[in-house]
Amino acid sequence: MTCNIYSVAAQYTGHVFVDNNGNHRYDRGEKVLPGVSVSDGLNVVQTDKDGKFELSGHANARFIYITLPAGYRTDTYYQRIADDMNSYDFELQPANPKSIKSDGTHRFIHISDTHMYDSYLTALDGYAASSKDLRDYVENEDIAFLIHTGDVAREGFASYKYFLNNENMPASQVFYCIGNHDLGSGKYGEESFENHFGPAYYSFEVGNIHYIVTPMPGGDGKPDFTQERIGQWLKNDLKYVPAGKPIISFNHSVMSGDGHFRFGSNETGFIDLTEYNLKAWIYGHWHHDRMYHYDGSDVLMICSPGHVRGSYDHSPSSFRVLTTGPQGQLSSEIRYPYIDKSVTISSIDNGMAATLSDGTVPLSVNTYSSVSPVRKVSYSCFSRGKKYLSDRPLKQNSDFNWSDNIALPSSLDNQIVTVKVTATFANGEVSQESASFCYRNATNTQVKVNEDWTNLLQNAAHVPELKDTLQLPLQLAWVQNIGANIYFSSPLIYKGAIYAASLDDNGLGKASVTCMDAQTGQIRWQYPLRHSVRSSIAAEDGCIFAQDINGWLYAVDAATGKLVWEKDLEMDKQVPLDNGLVTSDGVVYAGTGRSLCAFQAKTGELIWQNKDWDTGHGTSSTFSVNNGILVGQAFWEAAYANDARSGQKLWSRGGYGFGSSAAMHGGLIYSISNRSLFIVDAKTGKRLIQKTYDFELKNLSTPLVTNDEIIFGTAENGVVAVDRNTLEVKWRFRTGRAMIYTVPTLGDPASPVEASPVLSGDIVYVGASDGALYALNRKDGQLLWKHAMGAPVLATVAVSGNALFVSDFAGNVYGFISK
Structure with missing residues (x-):
């Protein structure tokens, strides 16, 4: 039986169903979903075999919301409680089938701390451009969901939601957490956040994983929620989660420095998420890229900054793509906005290229696209109207770099050679770049170093004392x-x-x-x-x-x-x-x-x-x-x-x-x-x-x-x-x-x-x-x-x-x- 230490204020009912015809209401014959958790922010029940639920409510209830079940998406998983309304139906649609593999593996995107202001909606400050790159990547790569772990921030809630929402990413799902700067003035600290993004704590499921979102306990305004109420809700939520099922939790910051994540109070007791197969704690607030474990803890800690601007410790504007395996194991790829199918032959410029001791020419290509990974890079070589090498593959060395050594015939010595590089991206787009140089089949470069350079700018004072003068080019x-x-x-x-x-x-x-x-x-x-x-x-x-x-x-x-x-x-x-x-x-x-x-x-x-x-x-x-x-x-x-x-x-x-x-x-x-x-x-x-x-x-x-x-x-x-x-x-x-x-x-x-x-x-x-x-x-x-x-x-x-x-x-x- 659901534990409820608060007085009962109302009784709520409703359906959870699959809206096959898209008319936003439950019609006879549409698929109903049993076993879906439904909450009022304290109590949690599950739908019966007919997809129906009855929820007792409590004095502080402001929303009825569901734990979005695996395999489905919805434009809204929550509804605000109205005084004249007791029935709340939730319409779902099947999730993008490409976003989840048969074993439950899926990917999601983590961002945080974008600190939006209304003036940025039309200003040239990167919000529009970086958010479009993010949306395009979600669509191109079949991302299951995107989560923003707080500090949107409150002055720009409405404006930021224009950029990332369930309507403009219909093949994915968008979730938000509340940060310290999202709490502000009003009847209670989270009022404005709720008006735009819904409940401050909730859960959802994707693949084999139970995801939990909890709020930062305090901030610029005093919240109505308490650690005690969240602890009670977590107990009620997790009682429907099978033992051993992997759990991943999101919050704006870190609860403690000991690798434990406790909610509750002395009066009602505490719940520690580490006792529930917690795999990762994913957060923001600190504005940096981190992946680490606390000493003696198996919980993976992941922090990510925002996708719009550089962060306080100079972490780059980026979004983190996380792949969740069947047992909750996580792997990461950091992606960077603002780069549109860039291809540069970095080893050839100004009509010159290096020649190695074996007569080959090093070919180094930096290529990247914000909206799609590079799948293949190849090159061809031309001289005197003839193609000498055709569609030769390059080896990938890093997220930006691909390379090879070009072997040219000695007959091209002192001839102009043009290298044409083709980069093919996962979304099918192609970008090309060419560069020309005068080939020398024997190296004529010799590096001669004199003084050591043992620190940044040569020495500990960071004032170089150069005895050599370089001549251009x-x-x-x-x-x-x-x-x-x-x-x-x-x-x-x-x-x-x-x-x-x-x-x-x-x-x-x-x-x-x-x-x-x-x-x-x-x-x-x-x-x-x-x-x-x-x-x-x-x-x-x-x-x-x-x-x-x-x-x-x-x-x-x-x-x-x-x-x-x-x-x-x-x-x-x-x-x-x-x-x-x-x-x-x-x-x-x-x-x-x-x-x-x-x-x-x-x-x-x-x-x-x-x-x-x-x-x-x-x-x-x-x-x-x-x-x-x-x-x-x-x-x-x-x-x-x-x-x-x-x-x-x-x-x-x-x-x-x-x-x-x-x-x-x-x-x-x-x-x-x-x-x-x-x-x-x-x-x-x-x-x-x-x-x-x-x-x-x-x-x-x-x-x-x-x-x-x-x-x-x-x-x-x-x-x-x-x-x-x-x-x-x-x-x-x-x-x-x-x-x-x-x-x-x-x-x-x-x-x-x-x-x-x-x-x-x-x-x-x-x-x-x-x-x-x-x-x-x-x-x-x-x-x-x-x-x-x-x-x-x-x-x-x-x-x-x-x-x-x-x-x-x-x-x-x-x-x-x-x-």
């Missing part, structure tokens, strides 16, 4: 894909090798540190990591150091790729370790907040651990060290300085929003944040100058300080140089529209540059989110040279000898040489 010597995306982790140059670290926010085991030969790009070794590396790695005392987002620090032998030592920094699992580490004078500085530590690089011996400041957010910038001072940031909080030798906090300065790693030069700190350039005294933290501009500076680009200028990327307007004395804008260079948006709160269209500029001679080299590497004149910002990659270039270049090394988001590392 640059010639590609080699390109190597490391098998996974590369985010803000810039290449290192160390003892004649190149090192890169990769991203794996899908939990596929692809995160690694990779060592490549500087001369050829050939992979010497790869060391697998537990989780993603988002930001800078570093080298010191014969080791390569990396830290993953779950707080593991690795010291890997630079020559052999074997682990020397590792440390669990014991991070709060809810807060990702996004930031980059730094090495200096035999010490590696890793972690953040109270997990910030200094270790002996050779041995891993702890020197000190920070006790003076903490952070509750992930920050993608990198620590800086100079003259015994360690400087770091925590977004939304403050900038901090610690004594690099003792760990004692020297100073902190509040008001830090989002921004770059610090360049430490001449006793000063140069950084950008929000809309300002800051110059700060490194010893005292005194803010000497804050120059505010009319453009956003929430990006990670560390300022380049020259004799005459300070040059940095911007969040939306490409690259800017300001006069070093007056700090007035000297020149601007606008890069192209971003392929992926990573800058916090920044949406489409914009031209962000997250990478830091590097100066060689009078030429500034910088990559951009539009998928290109640029060479600009330092004095006036004029474009001197460009190489198109076709995937965002988020990491900073590294320069040594006659070579420049750069990575792209597709997982490619490029070695260029100065001719």
Whole structure:
């Protein structure tokens, strides 16, 4: 019998049926559905053999709603209770048969934290474009359902629902959760949410899985629901779920930090979902991409950001596609909006291509479509009016990259060769791209590296000291894909090798540190990591150091790729370790907040651990060290300085929003944040100058300080140089529209540059989110040279000898040489 501790207020009846003729009412002879759970927000009953239900109701009941059964969809699974109405029928339609396999396997999309405002309905802020990409992907890929886990937010409920609803995605189903910013003014906190999206907690079934949606317990307004009532409802809901049936739960945030998920009260008792075969807890709120487990827990934790704009820790605008297996096992694929059948031959540009030692030409193609996966990439080669190679397949290396080595006959030496690439997408669309080059059947490129590049921007102060000058045009010597995306982790140059670290926010085991030969790009070794590396790695005392987002620090032998030592920094699992580490004078500085530590690089011996400041957010910038001072940031909080030798906090300065790693030069700190350039005294933290501009500076680009200028990327307007004395804008260079948006709160269209500029001679080299590497004149910002990659270039270049090394988001590392 259903447990009901609240007084009975009414009695409700109705049918659950299949609306075969689409007239929105139950007609004799239409299929009725027995065994469907129906609830009033506390009590739960099931329909009888005739599809009928009787529900007692309770004093706080505002909706009658069903647990949508597997194999069906509906335009609305809930109905608001009316004073003059006691009968509520629910019309269902068969679900898209292609969306669920015979064993119950299906896919759904998770998004969160879109923070919609009514003004965005017609504004060019990416909502319309990214939502259309999302809808098209749902249709193309037969997605079973889409769920938004909260913070729509309340100012834009009506507008956002125009973009994603059951009417404009008729082959799928849309569900919403309530977030802290969805709770607001009214008779009760969830009133506005209910008016647009229905109940704040409910369940539904797809395939073999019982899905549960619960609300965030509090927020900007006080809710009417209580943890006690939700606990009672959960007990009533789950009593109809067979023992052992997999359960997946959605909420706006995380209930606790111990891997348990409890609802109830001391008076009525608690229910812990981990006792009901809970497979995953899927949430938002933190605005980042995460997949992890709490220690000792089998429950998979999954966090995803929004599809519209970059997130607070620079997680990209994206939507997560989750595949649910028959027993509730989950696999993930992160997808990116705004990219329309893009194809770029990244290894051929400016009429040049590399030639390898065996005479072959490396062919690297970056291709992507937001609305459909790439199924096949092939190429043909032409010269002197003749086709030499026809429809040769390329091998897929990552979500963006495909490659092959082109073997051409020696008779084509010194001839113009055209490569035509065809990308075929799963929805049947096709995109083509061609590029031409003068073929040389013997390599005439030799990489010569001199100074090591052991940290972001060469050294711990992030102020490069280049002794070599590159001459344009640059010639590609080699390109190597490391098998996974590369985010803000810039290449290192160390003892004649190149090192890169990769991203794996899908939990596929692809995160690694990779060592490549500087001369050829050939992979010497790869060391697998537990989780993603988002930001800078570093080298010191014969080791390569990396830290993953779950707080593991690795010291890997630079020559052999074997682990020397590792440390669990014991991070709060809810807060990702996004930031980059730094090495200096035999010490590696890793972690953040109270997990910030200094270790002996050779041995891993702890020197000190920070006790003076903490952070509750992930920050993608990198620590800086100079003259015994360690400087770091925590977004939304403050900038901090610690004594690099003792760990004692020297100073902190509040008001830090989002921004770059610090360049430490001449006793000063140069950084950008929000809309300002800051110059700060490194010893005292005194803010000497804050120059505010009319453009956003929430990006990670560390300022380049020259004799005459300070040059940095911007969040939306490409690259800017300001006069070093007056700090007035000297020149601007606008890069192209971003392929992926990573800058916090920044949406489409914009031209962000997250990478830091590097100066060689009078030429500034910088990559951009539009998928290109640029060479600009330092004095006036004029474009001197460009190489198109076709995937965002988020990491900073590294320069040594006659070579420049750069990575792209597709997982490619490029070695260029100065001719």
